[in-house]
Amino acid sequence: MTGVSHPEAAARFVADDARAHWHDQALWWVRKKRDVASSAVPDWEALRDAAAGIKAHTLSRIGDYLEEFERNATARGAKVWFARDAAEHNAVVHGILSERGVTRLVKSKSMLTEECHLNPYLEARGIEVTDTDLGERIVQLRHEPPSHIVLPAIHLKKEEIGELFHQRLGTEKGASDPKYLTEAARQHLRRRFLEAGAGLTGVNFAVAETGGVVVCTNEGNADMGTTLPPIHIACMGVEKLVPRRQDLAVFLRLLARSATGQPVTTYTTHFHGPRRAGELHIVVVDNGRSAQLGDKVFRRSLACIRCGACMNTCPVFRRSGGYSYGFIVPGPIGSILAPGRDASAYRTLPFASSLCGSCTDVCPVRIDLHHELLAMRQEIVRRGMLPAWKRAGMKLAGWVLRFGWLYRLAAWIARRAIPALPRGLLYSRWNSWGRQRELPPMPRETFRDLYRRHHGRP
């Protein structure tokens, strides 16, 4: 099978039982922190309503707000660039850097640049890129993508990071004290900040009314990266817009609480135009978002503010790991976004959910994630991408169930035949239910039989 097979990747993750449980518990701990933090806000559910409303409104007038944002940002001295897709985005960033002879770039967290594969693009053109978020730096040193959008190295244990730092940063062998390792990373990154010719950040929110962009981090690395080098490049998807500054009061209260259970991120930096003698470039990227906006079902997912709450609560994500999704945004939201980009390659993702609906209930912008997953399943089937045997099985079952007598006959045969089969045959390789589970009992009588007897009928 080409593309991602979530069931196979997940089975490999689950096979290491201790690690899978550790991963599950680490993320469940974040989910519980989110529960506590959201309880401290009296009108949490009303706040979610407000956020959903603002997002729906903004997306319905995105063109107008983009123009307003461009006007206001330009008036403040920023240069606004529009990029149709990942290739244009990468070319714009590279153009800015190469024109100014910049060979060293420091980056704070940006899922968009991951989406556009900016790092390898720049590295191939002789630019040294340093991710400065600690988790991002760890996965960059391992030549891995992030496994979670907020907690990029959540799949790693501190001992593994100790070993990595020993090899790459020269820390003591066997050292795994988080404080010691963080200090080593801090010293290593300090040098990179000082040497950098430009700093690149993501954008959490862009305010149309003011032309400002807001970046939220916990490590202050975005602030270091935009304060030391003279050039700041901020990259954002079109969906990051909010109309007014006051809308931030809604989103900033939701974001960190949903993401990590903090009341607010440690650093929330508002950039309004370039700093003195500096440059601010804002690269606004579409990369498939307009097409998604045109789809009346899947447009709702564009409201996503990338808090990661759906991942932390997802019982499947917690037990299958971010890499099992094979897409830059994993978990429930990724399982909608990925097949939206390439339905064939990511066709197993919408099925990597028990449709439990917990994601829908934690989503701070009220995306009905589990209903969108279901809609995406329909889309996969409509496009003929469900394996033929599954499609045939469903067709057959659907057909049998249209006739009461046929359904009863088929069920009668099954209830008689299954107990008669030798266990070795019944629990052979084809029986995926029975690998770890017993089959249900096969009673002689059905409810209908008992009901008839209850009413004294034969």
Next chain:
Amino acid sequence: MLTIGLFIPCYIEQLYPQVGMATLRLLERHGVRAEYPEQQTCCGQPMANSGCSADAAPLAARFLRVFRGYEYVVAPSGSCVSMVRNHYDAFLEGKPGFDELRRSTYELCEFLVDVLKVGRIDGRFPHKVGLHHSCHGLRELRLASGSERRVPGFDKVRSLLQPLEGIELVELQRPDECCGFGGTFSVNEEAVSCMMGKDRIADHERAGAEIITGIDMSCLMHLDGLIRRERRSLRVMHVAEVLAQAEGA
């Protein structure tokens, strides 16, 4: 006497007839005449949840034909009721009788609490019981407030179990995490599904439950399959069985 249409999900009819009977006796004991239309088969959820809407559509139409006209339709399953209430509009929107059917289809506990206004059930059930909240009952039918939402707490299922004499409802570490059944998910994603199920069982075991109960026999079938394979001492019972046994019905 109030007459309702008894909707017995296909897998309960075939595999767990005693759950259907417990439901029937419970309803009768509370003054309801439960009529079981024998032409019913399946609500179509397995097809619909697999994305095969075209295969579910005729079953939705059949369901409407079979159950149209009942003042209430009651089923001992949250997920099958959610199928009718939340997902049938894709197939039946605008069809005569559909709106009434959707509004009058109830999960058993919800029917007892919201329609029959059963405040408490007089009965005795001297066991340590873990309540497994099935996801569709919880998050699609809102039978309880759930751990994710910041709304005033309520729990319609627990409110029926709690007053039983001698019952001890154990406290779980994760009160409403999914058991991993998820219909075809249980075989498509066998590894994750079984890990989820084992984790749920472990939570109930740690809390000291002898019995895991719930409103959806499908979740319980999955958990029971794992319990029996691993020869654990817990057992599963549908809420209807617990209530009917407690009442001596």
